[in-house]
Amino acid sequence: MIQGLYEAHLPVKNMKESIEFYSKLGLELAWRDEDTAFFWIEKEKSWIGLWQGKEFLTPYHPSLRHVAFRVSYEDLKNSLNWLQEIQIEPVPFGSRDSIEPFVRPNQGNASVYFNDPDGNSLELMCFIEVPDRLKNITAKLSIEEWEQLLGGE
Template sequence: MIKGLYETHIQVSNLENAINFYTEVLGLKLAHQDENRRIAFLWVGKDRDFMLGLWEQKENLQTRHFAFRVDKEDLLNTSVEFLKNKNLIPYNFLKNGSEKPMVFAWMPALAIYFNDPDGNQLEFISILEGKEKPELGILSYEEWLEKTS
């Protein structure tokens, strides 16, 4: 019955700033804004495929995590430069100072992280072809290729 995840919602400290970040910086499209409730909905990808809800919360802001699906080639070749060009700091899951995407071998998937202005942890992720290998843990893409070739 379930075919996927349609929408997720996060709290933001300033709705206008968040709309600007997600539309101007990340390229999402504003679908609807409700000034009375201080919320906005953004299309992720093609209109009506997936939606992100932004809820303004002035106190007790609770940050969240979610991932944007991207192509493997974009993740490997342009994601870090894209983030840096937008004045965002890319980091890997291990937070070990490397800006290179890492592989979660149990999936397997390649990922790089960054934060929005409110501290929500965002991720670019690409599911890799091949069989999962949870025994390998989390490793660089180069190590993944060496161990799975």
């Protein structure tokens, strides 16, 4: 029945600034009106809606104002360079000090985080294959730590 995510929405303060930011990410503007803009994440499959209004003042919480974009593992490994090229600063996740991409073996994914101009939390994320012997690791591992654990696999 469910085939994927159709849309997600985020509040923004300044639509012009937000359109420039999301365009810089390589997303295509699908349409806009006075206080709303939609960008394709995957053309004609999923999009993100930006809504200008006072809701941008809503405090951040992981269940609010967060979107994760799916990327490949190789792109995630290069994500800091890519973000630097488009002049976007990555941010640490949660209590981590590092901005480096990290792996969650027990969840089978890896991530790096950054914010949009309104403090909405954005994430580049990929699925990873986790050998059975590593699926119980709950620590957040750097890419280097992860690849060392994998060894020659």
